[in-house]
Amino acid sequence: MKANRTFKTLLSLLWLPALALACQDKAASKPASKEWWQTAQFYQIYPRSFKDSNGDGIGDLNGITSELEYLKDLGVTAAWLSPIFKSPMVDFGYDISDFYDIQPEYGTLDDFRALIKRANELGIKIILDFVPNHSSDENVWFKKSVARERGYEDYYVWHDGRLNSSTGKREPPTNWNQYFRGTAWQWNEQRGQYYLHQFAVQQPDLNYRNPAVVEQMKRVLRYWLKEGVAGFRCDALPPLFEVQRDAQGQYPDEELTNAIEDVEDRAYLTTKYIENQPETVDMVYQWRQVLDDHQRIFGGDAGVLLIETYSPAWFTMQFYGNSSVNGAHLPFNFNFITVMEQGPLSASNVQLAIDLWLQNMPAGRTANWVLGNHDKRRAASRYGVEHIDAMNMLVMVLPGASVTYQGEELGMTDGWISWEDTVDPWGCNSDAQNYEHYTRDPERTPFHWSSGKNAGFSTGERTWLPLAADYETINVASEEAATHSHLKIYKSLVALRRSSTILQNGSVKYRAHTEEVFVVKRTLAGAGSIVYAANFGAAKVSVDLREFDKTLPSTLKLLIRSVGASKTEGQSYSVSHLELDAGEALLLATN
Ligand code: NOJ
Numbered sequence: 001m002k003a004n005r006t007f008k009t010l011l012s013l014l015w016l017p018a019l020a021l022a023c024q025d026k027a028a029s030k031p032a033s034k035e036w037w038q039t040a041q042f043y044q045i046y047p048r049s050f051k052d053s054n055g056d057g058i059g060d061l062n063g064i065t066s067e068l069e070y071l072k073d074l075g076v077t078a079a080w081l082s083p084i085f086k087s088p089m090v091d092f093g094y095d096i097s098d099f100y101d102i103q104p105e106y107g108t109l110d111d112f113r114a115l116i117k118r119a120n121e122l123g124i125k126i127i128l129d130f131v132p133n134h135s136s137d138e139n140v141w142f143k144k145s146v147a148r149e150r151g152y153e154d155y156y157v158w159h160d161g162r163l164n165s166s167t168g169k170r171e172p173p174t175n176w177n178q179y180f181r182g183t184a185w186q187w188n189e190q191r192g193q194y195y196l197h198q199f200a201v202q203q204p205d206l207n208y209r210n211p212a213v214v215e216q217m218k219r220v221l222r223y224w225l226k227e228g229v230a231g232f233r234c235d236a237l238p239p240l241f242e243v244q245r246d247a248q249g250q251y252p253d254e255e256l257t258n259a260i261e262d263v264e265d266r267a268y269l270t271t272k273y274i275e276n277q278p279e280t281v282d283m284v285y286q287w288r289q290v291l292d293d294h295q296r297i298f299g300g301d302a303g304v305l306l307i308e309t310y311s312p313a314w315f316t317m318q319f320y321g322n323s324s325v326n327g328a329h330l331p332f333n334f335n336f337i338t339v340m341e342q343g344p345l346s347a348s349n350v351q352l353a354i355d356l357w358l359q360n361m362p363a364g365r366t367a368n369w370v371l372g373n374h375d376k377r378r379a380a381s382r383y384g385v386e387h388i389d390a391m392n393m394l395v396m397v398l399p400g401a402s403v404t405y406q407g408e409e410l411g412m413t414d415g416w417i418s419w420e421d422t423v424d425p426w427g428c429n430s431d432a433q434n435y436e437h438y439t440r441d442p443e444r445t446p447f448h449w450s451s452g453k454n455a456g457f458s459t460g461e462r463t464w465l466p467l468a469a470d471y472e473t474i475n476v477a478s479e480e481a482a483t484h485s486h487l488k489i490y491k492s493l494v495a496l497r498r499s500s501t502i503l504q505n506g507s508v509k510y511r512a513h514t515e516e517v518f519v520v521k522r523t524l525a526g527a528g529s530i531v532y533a534a535n536f537g538a539a540k541v542s543v544d545l546r547e548f549d550k551t552l553p554s555t556l557k558l559l560i561r562s563v564g565a566s567k568t569e570g571q572s573y574s575v576s577h578l579e580l581d582a583g584e585a586l587l588l589a590t591n
Contacts, residue, residue, distance in 0.1 A: 040077035052458035061107035075494030078125035095136035125230035157196035231304030241277035347512035367400030389562035390585035409490035415445030415468035448475035535580035556588035
């Protein structure tokens, strides 16, 4: 969305002398027992595109249940499902018309209960998407609010607008833009007021300055916790609150950023008054309390909060909480996405992305590493398929939790979607010439199970989005059958991560050894070291890892190698003359 600005702010907030620490060992976190989410492998399922069980071309809950064994086989700890609630699907589930019910085309509440039951049997936790900022305009709360029904008058952010003194006409209250292009205000004839929508017109913003809304949304959390979910991924936190109105009930205009000329784009204006308000942080602390209370009353494992924010570090890090209050367990770390949106995939940019998180994270908190999601071009398309193993290895060798978006384990790339087939509201709000810049359809095409009909995703005649062209080669069945594949590497990585005390509790040391080669070393006293080395360059290189760490032995044993690497697992390789082909990535161990 506003990657440029975010990146600059992140940079300005980084305490630069701290960069020098990147080469030093950081104290190992206490090997005392960790909670499940601290070393978890999260896996994001986009339900519409994962598996269709009834041939209508749309993924569903029974489809997910039928493939839970696949997740088990991957070694996944917890699956996060993008919204499965009742919705007119303007924003594919992020416009919820009933927060307490399941979208009929995805199944029923009984189907959901069956999914939870099976997941429990397999030891997989299920996390739901919590969409607090807005509802659908088809939600009964909105209809009641439009009608000014008692108790619902202020459920949403309503405003009379302002009168243009020269034309005498009524205009929106401010110049604010929504994320999906154009004004964030919509006139409602029936109510005779504007309402705020930071996303699509059909997604009115809930009013968090109304205690009834705050309580209602806590009820939503409690409801699904009782259904057995293990936590929530919280959607779109930055716009949750807007600045307070002034004494006259007015909001301020945002200023021009002068970054772009497109007046409809969100980035045309600052977002000082409509994002990153302090009340938002406090609200997350309150939700954490709801989860902790649930655990205190009903027992069981901790429920987690994963927070979506592309905000600068000064804001994002507050979600973790502070010395007196706990916040989100894991505010998503999108640095491997945002830093590489600004520059190439290079060793120095990888180091920057890691520094930006670890140098800013409050002490005692848990890091996490994300490569992609349903809003960003697929990881293999952004980094290049030749680097997908290196990136999957990286997020699993670094300390903390890691998050996989469905298909990253296969090296799935984006589909191409014509303007005629475009359904994402962000793309649709653009035009035939420019939609590809905005649309998120390419990263949402159906999952590739096989090279058969509809890639094994659906038996239907049509799928809701066309398939990506490479499904005949990049799919689960082919990669299972191959001796060496992205999928097999991914599975070995997760297995190693689950079994290795070094990866779970070891100290970390990392650096851009050269502009092309990035190295990480994890060490645990008495257990040894695991070393990651990846060549992001286009040519073969030979590196001396003793320059990175003098204490390394003369040889290291190969544990896992990227697809196409000519080395052999189990064999030892020289540390002072380690050869790495272009795109090659290795995990090696001291013993
Ligand atoms: C972030 C979600 O990831 C995205 O898909 C959605 O469109 C917006 N929030 C609005 O809910």
